[in-house]
Amino acid sequence: MSVPVITIAAPDWGIRFGHDAQRHPDLMLQTARLPDRVRIPLQQHIGSEARPLVQEGDRVLAGQPVGRMDVNRLGAHVHASLSGHVTRVGTALVPGRRNGLAVDIQSDGLDERWPGFAPHSQPLRLSTAALRKAVLDGGIVGLGGATFPAGIKLNRGGGVATLILNGAECEPVIRCDDALMCHYTEEMLLGAQIMLRILEADSCIIAIKQDMSSAISRVTTSLTQLADDRFQIALVPPVYPIGGEAQLIQLVTGREIPSGGLPWDSGAICQNVATAAAIATLLTKGEPMLSRIVTVTGDGVAAPANFVARIGTSIESLINAAGGYTQQSAGKLMMGGPMMGVELASNQLPVTKATNCIYVPGNQELTQKSDAVACIRCGDCAAVCPADLMPQLLLQAQATSDFDRLEQFGLSDCIECGCCDYVCPSRIPLTRQFIHAKQQRWQIALEKRRASKASARITARDARKQREALELEQALEQQTHNVTTAAGARSALEALLERTGADNSDDQS
């Protein structure tokens, strides 16, 4: 059976990076040495931090839950990635946030598995509810970088007809999804079948970039053997940021996600290829996310490669495994690619579920953003913007903190891809300002909520004060009445006698 292949035409936005930016198209996949110790952050996902389940001194096994997410909150459970002893539970420097709770585990070298997750030889025979529960229990999150909890995303129930497997890795240097599609093809396809079952969806489109020739041939071969007619392959052009969820859904299905809408509003949901493989590994081997593939690359490392690394491995040890730093290293570390990556504060930070790439730029690769000059209104940024925004107008509104206009110009739809920065002839760091504006807007909303709460409390307090004043007045009134009228005085006296009498009898008894 031949596999249906659709070729997607190039969009009118985005950036085509030259071959220069893709010097290491095929990276070896290596398995990193089992680390001596790991640091497992309790938040490796969008949402809130998981609650620690272990204490210093506890022995844990690989795959054992160490952090629990409360039901009904956005987040995912966190698991130990090897067996050993917990040496510390406390705040530490973690990637993506300044400080967070983390569990440090010293390996005992045995790599013993926790028996709590049962391996299934036929996971597709399990009920939808059991599959859903497994994905939640396994702490599976979206591995494309955004780490949205997969269990929550798959829990949409109905209305989703198409699953898009995102293998359109579009940042210029990242190669982890490419490696995954080549080496974990069967797991990925099984994971996709499981997700189709959970979603009750009837088609799956695997989006692969047109220049990933080995991945295309591996996936095509495996699909031919699998002979499942729900699958199609979509070859997407090598344009950045085509792997963005909204962009990919729009190009593949032709349906645009409305502004402010969610991906499944379009009838399709997008999951990263590695997320699919992680779900299959969880069910067939009984292993929650112990490891992930991390690309270590850039002119700053001697031997760029893809590593299967345990969660919690220190970034330093991966860089050593990649031959260490080179002379050209710019002394910077990024998590993610050159376009959207975040700079890391230290090489002691651990690999998390979100770490798709450690990018060590060389001196030549760094763009200087410090010498920005004024906007010349060329409109190049608007031409490349994948969200169809006009960054030059957003910038202007941001300069005057005009949040009404920022909203009107679609600040919320900015995906922070950095295309506008890349093409700006004035070298203006636009994306950074839009991220700042989003944070400011969040802060303003928070202050508004606090103000309305305070306002309600002061109203309640005023009402109480008035009521207390009234009660005091009434009590005084009553006493005045008691002492000024004979009847009142008599009843007050009776009440007094009754009270003291009762007290006396109490005393005698």
Added chain:
Amino acid sequence: MAGIALAIGIGLAITGRRLSQNPDTPLEKLNALLPQTQCAQCGYPGCRPYAEAILSGEADINQCPPGGDATVTAIAKLLGKSAAAVNPAYGAYQPGRTAVIDEAACIGCTLCIDACPVDAIIGAHRYTHTVIRSECTGCELCISPCPVDCIDMVPLNTAARAA
């Protein structure tokens, strides 16, 4: 006597209704822009009285330090006035702070509880008091009544980390 109580009750009900907020009046719109710290740094006993004073032309729009320049700009936009910075004579903008009681030093006098405009301090006579951080507006009104000076203002994120 009952008559008097009834009369006061009716009176309260009427004022209550008059005070109950119709969000479209100029006063409510203006009050909604203020930070509701009730800190009285503007020279008026709370945010609503300050809003009333602005509307009557008695007070200037730049007397609210907790609101910062953003609030002055928002008020100027609402009233069609020209924006200005917060008048430093009324105090400086210090964002995101909360009161913290040193519970070892607190003697349980309840003076701060009476001073708090948003009921964000709990405690009882001769028992240690504490600030409900999520409700504290950072108005500093509890600082001066404290006879043992055991209340400090700390930045919000520091307070959250210490908790």
